[in-house]
Amino acid sequence: MSMASDMIELPTVDLADLASAEPEKRAGAHAAILEGFGRYGLLYLRGHDVPSTHELYDAFARFTARPEADKQPFNRADIWYQRGWTPPNTERAVVAGGQPDFKECWFSAPLPVDPESAAEFPEVCSENVWPSDAPRFEAMTMGFGSALHRAGMALLEGVACALSLDRDTFATRCEGAPHVFRLLKYLPLTAAQISAGVLWGEEHTDFNLLTLLPGGQFFSPSGEQAAAPDAESGLYLRTRPLPGHPRGLRVRPVAKPGSLVVQVGQELEILTGGRLLATPHEVTAPKTPGWSRFSAAHFIHLHPRAVLSPLPAFRTREAVRAYSPPTLAGTYSQKTLIDIGLAPASSIDSLGYRHYDRLAEQREGQ
Numbered sequence: 001m002s003m004a005s006d007m008i009e010l011p012t013v014d015l016a017d018l019a020s021a022e023p024e025k026r027a028g029a030h031a032a033i034l035e036g037f038g039r040y041g042l043l044y045l046r047g048h049d050v051p052s053t054h055e056l057y058d059a060f061a062r063f064t065a066r067p068e069a070d071k072q073p074f075n076r077a078d079i080w081y082q083r084g085w086t087p088p089n090t091e092r093a094v095v096a097g098g099q100p101d102f103k104e105c106w107f108s109a110p111l112p113v114d115p116e117s118a119a120e121f122p123e124v125c126s127e128n129v130w131p132s133d134a135p136r137f138e139a140m141t142m143g144f145g146s147a148l149h150r151a152g153m154a155l156l157e158g159v160a161c162a163l164s165l166d167r168d169t170f171a172t173r174c175e176g177a178p179h180v181f182r183l184l185k186y187l188p189l190t191a192a193q194i195s196a197g198v199l200w201g202e203e204h205t206d207f208n209l210l211t212l213l214p215g216g217q218f219f220s221p222s223g224e225q226a227a228a229p230d231a232e233s234g235l236y237l238r239t240r241p242l243p244g245h246p247r248g249l250r251v252r253p254v255a256k257p258g259s260l261v262v263q264v265g266q267e268l269e270i271l272t273g274g275r276l277l278a279t280p281h282e283v284t285a286p287k288t289p290g291w292s293r294f295s296a297a298h299f300i301h302l303h304p305r306a307v308l309s310p311l312p313a314f315r316t317r318e319a320v321r322a323y324s325p326p327t328l329a330g331t332y333s334q335k336t337l338i339d340i341g342l343a344p345a346s347s348i349d350s351l352g353y354r355h356y357d358r359l360a361e362q363r364e365g366q
């Protein structure tokens with residue numbers, strides 16, 4: 001990444017201001033959204049009802065500590081890992097060197113998905129899977145994802161207003177989509193991996209509409225929640241190019257307790273024709289062996305049938321060309337999941353005609 005700057009004051013948006021009856025409060029929140037997403041690609045969000053992560057991370061830590069054989073039934077390559085357990089060394093970032101990330105994850109959909117989409121895009125719209133002996137883990141995870149989703153949808157109304165779009169511009173395109181909540185464990189590294197400069201998560205941008213992060217938590221080598229072993233490790237984001245900083249500034253978000261970090265995904269970039277840019281981010285590991293880090297992310301997606309192309313307000317010739325050809329959000333997800341190593345490359349064949357053999361059979365009978 002380019003030069004670091006931890007000194008940037010990132011804007012905070014309060015959901016209470018967005019919902020306020022006072023026009024000045026709403027205008028202030030809209031300005032903060034435009035500054036946060038338009039200039040830096042991220043903002044802090046408060047005024048939500050997302051609970052503390054403490055108990056949730058402990059519950060996920062207990063799951064990840066189970067023997068591999070207990071976790072394997074939830075290792076679902078057949079649904080491209082979109083529900084259940086993603087084992088280590090599975091996903092890789094697109095732009096970075098292609099080294100798989102050092103993490104294991106759990107995916108679930110906190111909200112019902114449009115049943116028609118489940119027929120059209122079965123992998124990304126799969127039913128949730130859960131360990132049968134961990135009802136508390138299931139309930140907490142579902143509650144957490146739902147609370148993050150509510151916060152994100154309230155913010156998206158503000159984003160629409162800030163961009164002078166109809167308030168429900170994003171809401172109507174998100175209803176029934178396969179939004180996913182992800183729990184992540186970044187794995188303990190050895191001294192050799194640390195000296196080789198291994199990253200926990202290589203730099204990438206998210207492919208969904210909006211990502212909400214409740215904040216990560218380090219676990220000590222003995223498995224206790226603990227303060228970070230150094231001040232440098234953790235999540236970093238890269239701003240869009242700024243005057244004097246063509247490669248962007250490297251920012252370490254430090255949200256106040258109770259605030260979420262929210263970042264822009266590729267779908268929002270495309271809909272806004274690049275007015276907002278997807279936020280590059282990476283996760284660096286500490287310099288001390290044996291530490292792990294737990295985090296969570298909620299990914300708000302467009303409905304699989306939503307068309308991914310700049311909205312009318314952003315359809316300049318350049319924007320249309322930069323984001324052509326238009327695709328369906330579901331198709332775009334499929335292509336991206338191939339790119340990051342979660343879906344098999346052969347699944348792209350399903351986008352073409354699959355019934356040529358009917359004619360071949362008819363001709364054979366002649």
Ligand SMILES: [Fe+2]
Pocket residue numbers: 204205206281
């Ligand atoms: Fe990400």
